[in-house]
Amino acid sequence: MKKFRVWLHTGYAGQLIEDEIEISDDATPEDIEEQCKDVAFQTVDWGYEEVKG
Numbered sequence: 001m002k003k004f005r006v007w008l009h010t011g012y013a014g015q016l017i018e019d020e021i022e023i024s025d026d027a028t029p030e031d032i033e034e035q036c037k038d039v040a041f042q043t044v045d046w047g048y049e050e051v052k053g
Contacts, residue, residue: 001025004032006039017043 001022008017019039023032 002027002032004036006036008040008043010044019043 002025003020003022006019006021009015010017017040021035021039023035027035
């Protein structure tokens with residue numbers, strides 16, 4: 001297993017979020033990016049909505 005540090009910076013002072021995760025040694029760069037994104041998106045509330053008019 002490899003260990004990776006994942007971070008998310010919101011642009012606001014004091015809002016840096018960090019975590020460390022373990023990913024299998026044979027993971028591809030695409031697998032690593034996807035797993036790190038999953039961790040980052042689990043820490044924020046986000047969404048979208050259509051604006052009409």
